Amino acid sequence: AQSVSQHNHHVILSEAASLELGCNYSYGGTVNLFWYVQYPGQHLQLLLKYFSGDPLVKGIKGFEAEFIKSKFSFNLRKPSVQWSDTAEYFCAVNAFSNQGGKLIFGQGTELSVKP
Amino acid sequence: NAGVTQTPKFRVLKTGQSMTLLCAQDMNHEYMYWYRQDPGMGLRLIHYSVGEGTTAKGEVPDGYNVSRLKKQNFLLGLESAAPSQTSVYFCASGQQTQYFGPGTRLLVL
Numbered sequence: 001a002q003s004v005s006q007h008n009h010h011v012i013l014s015e016a017a018s019l020e021l022g023c024n025y026s027y028g029g030t031v032n033l034f035w036y037v038q039y040p041g042q043h044l045q046l047l048l049k050y051f052s053g054d055p056l057v058k059g060i061k062g063f064e065a066e067f068i069k070s071k072f073s074f075n076l077r078k079p080s081v082q083w084s085d086t087a088e089y090f091c092a093v094n095a096f097s098n099q100g101g102k103l104i105f106g107q108g109t110e111l112s113v114k115p
Numbered sequence: 116n117a118g119v120t121q122t123p124k125f126r127v128l129k130t131g132q133s134m135t136l137l138c139a140q141d142m143n144h145e146y147m148y149w150y151r152q153d154p155g156m157g158l159r160l161i162h163y164s165v166g167e168g169t170t171a172k173g174e175v176p177d178g179y180n181v182s183r184l185k186k187q188n189f190l191l192g193l194e195s196a197a198p199s200q201t202s203v204y205f206c207a208s209g210q211q212t213q214y215f216g217p218g219t220r221l222l223v224l
Contacts, residue, residue: 009155032211036215042217043205043215043216043217043218044158044205044207044215045215049212051211090157090158092158094211102148102160102163102173103148103158103160103207103213105150105157105159106157107155107156107157108155108157
């Protein structure tokens with residue numbers, strides 16, 4: 001079965017620190033990869049996505065992610081976090097199958113940024 | 116465009132009561148989904164639909180039913196609510212990229 005694993009459940013950083021959140025998936029075929037962010041009390045918003053092409057993807061608010069096919073990974077990065085980045089971050093995979101465009105989500109990583 | 120909207124925003128039910136959650140989208144998407152979000156478990160797919168009049172089971176379908184009578188609407192029903200169904204429910208639409216609604220917070224006592 002397809003699965004998505006996020007290694008860090010809770011990350012605490014100070015402002016201006018660099019961020020890297022890990023995401024690994026288990027599926028050997030073609031995948032689309034996503035990072036969503038959920039600010040406190042809000043719905044999920046798309047940060048960035050990878051379908052094909054350049055494996056380094058840039059998203060909104062200074063976030064980027066790198067797809068490394070050989071490692072089945074899609075880690076999220078930001079060089080310098082801000083207090084406003086405090087949120088929960090979800091990695092998701094859309095594995096091509098005959099079951100529609102279903103997303104498989106990781107468990108989420110809660111990021112707390114201290115001012 | 117409103118995107119994806121959900122009603123109600125919050126509801127409290129007693130065990131055994133029934134209710135329907137409504138999701139509406141104005142993006143003309145064929146695909147729509149219902150997820151539940153629980154702490155430490157991410158989002159799990161309950162049911163989904165690949166077009167008007169079609170529905171299919173997701174990862175955690177038990178205790179829920181759905182209907183897609185109109186392309187823009189996707190309804191999630193709980194026939195007999197249980198405390199285990201206390202959760203936040205998110206609707207989404209879109210195929211390659213999914214867009215999420217604001218969520219419905221449900222508490223079953």
